[in-house]
Amino acid sequence: MGGGRKRGRTQRRHFKQGRENVWKHNPQRPPGAAGGEGAEGRGDVRDGDPSWQPFATENPAFEDYYKAQQIIPEEEWSNFMNMLRKPLPATFRINASCQFFQDICSQLENDFRKSLETEVSDEHEEDAIRPLAWYPGNLAWHLNFSRMQLRRNQALESFHEFLKRENEVGNITRQEAVSMVPPLFLNVQPDHHILDMCAAPGSKTFQLLEMIHQSAKPGLLPNAMVVANDVDVQRCNLLIHQTKRIGDGTVRKAPDMWRKWNAGMGNGLHRLQVEIAMRGIGLLKVGGRIVYSTCSMNPVENEAVVAEILRRCGDSVELLDVSTELPELVRRPGVSSWKVRDRGSWFGTHEDVPRYRKNVISPSMFPSGKGTMDSHITSGSVEINTDAVDADMRDATNMVEGEQQTKTATDDDNKGGNPNTEETSKLKSEDPNMSDKKSDFLQKLSPIIEKQVAQVINEHNTSVDKAEKRQKGLGSDKVPLEENTVHQQEVDDSNVMDGHGDNETSNDKITEEAKVIANETENGQARTRDQRKPQNQGRWKGVDPVIFFKDEATIRSIVSFYGMKDTFPLEGRLVTRNPDASHVKRIYYVSKSVQEVLELNVKVGERLKITSLGLKIFVSVPSISVSLISMSFSLRSKWYTDYTMILAMSFRKDSHQRMAHHAHLGCLQRVCRCCFHTSPNRFYTLLQLTSSTYYNTELLNFLIL
């Protein structure tokens, strides 16, 4: 047997460790932590623990640093700090691809908004709940009361129940307001392939999945695909559960940051961020859009990274002016001058950095324009040749006319002294919903050249070598405490590039990867898997391979039993995670785009490590101890439009009760476990993917009766 069940258990454990049901009470969690307990959270004793101390929301180094960076005009400074000390308000999004989203919107707007008005008010007389004005279609909502109030106030009880129920079935999702912003600027279309890098825990991934379904024509399965990537397998499992449920400048969210923050954190992340962003740009189609967003307010992690990307990519990438998109979103431009702090000293240019620190503090961290591609800088600006944009590409990304502007990040600009003159569109915290994250929007105009990629590789080598040296206790320079935070990530990054975590240099790895993909896909010379390391070694232990399910006899019996039309695309779309074809328990359905990626991945020796994919569609059931009754109804889903399937219900007494319970929750996913005899000793269950998709009131009534 494959590791399906084990994997499931591991994923569930990681999920439980990593995340609670966000609307449920968790006495282990400090008030004010992740998601905000409301104003009272800071001063309260934690439930049942009088010794609990609130987090101190002070860090002089943090204040000094950002004051010096002038990210906020002086007159706004105290407001800004006060805002950071307040817990982040709870916000959530309605899943617009769920069948009942209009009902949910109307319930919020017409019932709860009014009924709660009298119950919850604050000194500013703000609405108890209100939609976020900038989020299209009133699909994102802000709560003006704390989780504590939500739990303790009787009047809020039915609203709380509503939130828990809808969250459980994936109709709404708790997500920070600021995290909802970047996907909105991607201009997602039903045929887009989207790569979500550093994706866990997956709030944006979930949002992107919803967006592609929302953008598809009714009744059609979108060709779009979201690939969510993260270096941390445990966090990947968190992401899987998050998405299955459909399903940092963070001091407001994680107050512990007040204590932990130091200037070295941003410096240490800068290189990795440039590398990841450059990798993203390398993979991006010409004409595609990239949104760079971080959880930080630090110019070294934001403006400096984007400036370096522009320097390296030259004419191949341009910065997009999105200032007219989402007009209600409160924003301000990014800064174009900043300083770098290292070991307690400020540096304005790389020349000022002492020699022994020059390899830690890289030129690209400075606004001087002296990045790694100095040739671009000598001309004074990064000129973007807009003629290079093919009109078709513009159509493909639905660019607004006039968006193709020449962007500059010049030496001259940087010396200008005004910190807010760069044309970069930055999203910053003026909205009380927002924590302090930033996003930039870039468009790829032409392929990036080898030299630019090589630059990344060299940089990458330097950082990996250094990290390795530090790990082994070698190396001449002592590492200050404040940098230690990110060393492991540097090492991890070398692993995630291709999933190998050992001795090859990353230069070899990346070059080899490029060669493999080019040669093998173009010449059709696929390497066999045994020439490579198996997927389930090292950090990828427990991640099963993806196997195309080709048991024709079983497929035929399923097709005939369910009366599935011949036109329903099954060929190459069924996969399992179990190499032992005679013991397949779960069969997953994948879309055409995913099928293509999988085929390519097989050709290149499964370089892509896949923790989860597709839709679990059939599960074998080991016993026949249930009596069956069959009924038919039409499934009005995007997946099975026009298909009428015969469903059989488990009718044992205890399972009947369970069904009634789940039906009560509106969770048809678990209600509709339909058992069919498909072969003499195997049963397959047709599973519901999206509970709401299959929701059918008559069916529920039938089950409850």
Ligand SMILES: C[S@@+](CC[C@H](N)C(=O)[O-])C[C@H]1O[C@@H](n2cnc3c(N)ncnc32)[C@H](O)[C@@H]1O
């Ligand atoms: C702040 S979280 C991302 C939040 C996420 N984008 C969301 O919207 O839910 C940062 C993530 O980056 C991942 N990460 C760090 N270094 C990485 C690397 N080199 N490659 C891929 N992921 C990485 C971490 O494991 C972590 O899960």
